[in-house]
Amino acid sequence: MSAFALLPAFANASKPDNDKPVIKLFLQESLDIHGRQLPLDRDLEAILIYFERESGLHFDKQLLPWNRAQLMAQNGEGIVFGISKSPERLKLHHFSIPVVSEKIWAITYGNPRPNFQSIEDLRGKTVSIGRGFSHGMDFEKAKNVLFKVQEDSASSAARFKKLMNRRSDIMLWPVRQLQSASQVEAYLRDQLIPSFNDPELTGKTFYVSAKPVFYDTTHFAAANGKYEAEMEKLNVVIRKGTANGKLPKLLTKFY
Structure with missing residues (x-):
């Protein structure tokens, strides 16, 4: 059995004081030359804050080894960000429209x-x-x-x-x-x-x-059948932010 047990989607959707649903968001960690985890990139953090503000969601951001991040999303424990499509992943996840190429x-x-x-x-x-x-x-x-x-x-x-x-x-x-x-x-x-x-x-x-x-294109993704309403909210933000130019402007700062 995997160490990452399958959890129902609502198990991670507790609500903070502002009544925004809290969703675990899994992100790829980066390590320094000594193998220590680096903090979340500030430009990436600004992009995620934009998605929170525009979608009405609240992210519990978790930096993880990339394979573990994908597995936890696959197990229905949250949404993963920064993932690209592959034949294997398409069988297990549903993807947002592309955030960036x-x-x-x-x-x-x-x-x-x-x-x-x-x-x-x-x-x-x-x-x-x-x-x-x-x-x-x-x-x-x-x-x-x-x-x-x-x-x-x-x-x-x-x-x-x-x-x-x-x-x-x-x-x-x-x-x-x-x-x-x-x-x-x-x-x-x-x-x-x-x-x-x-x-x-x-x-x-x-x-x-x-x-x-x-x-390549990168996306938000969640396990099939999980977080469908949240993923649609993120799609709305991507479409709107692309159309009005606010999302591309944020992305220009993030290589």
Whole structure:
């Protein structure tokens, strides 16, 4: 039996003083270089506050290992955010309409610099992804067929070091707002890598595929038959926020 017992949906829908229903919202944790859980990203928190305000829901936000977050949603214990579709997940969950579209870039280290332009360029490679991640339906069709997948830890710095030490050929990295390989490389060099405060990574240069190798969408999701009314409220917020431009404006701050 799973450690995460199946609970009825209403078991998590207690009400705080403001009478908004409380829903457990499961989020992917991130770890620092010492394996300690990092706090919720401030830009992501602003996005979730927007959804709470516009939907009338209240989230009990829980940062978890990504596989556990998905399993708890699958067991009907809450809603998971930031999940993409895969054939297996579609059997178990119902999904919101897309919150955001992502470009999935191939990150490499060292010379000669590869010229990756398409999925075919990944043939025969060992590809690093986050543990429990999917990068969309095209990725699911190609993984362990066109290329070998290695699932790695929730520490982004550890994943970059693994790539640097040639224990994987390529790392897949989703970016929402940036449009070109040069922009993504500048973001890695000037913002992401320095944010790790890791001497092994300081000053290191990572290359980005000439074009995204996959495209993906991320969603809210809940177990089939659970949280249907809440999911529809979230869909209303996505449609309205997309139409009036408020949601895209928030998302531009969150890579």
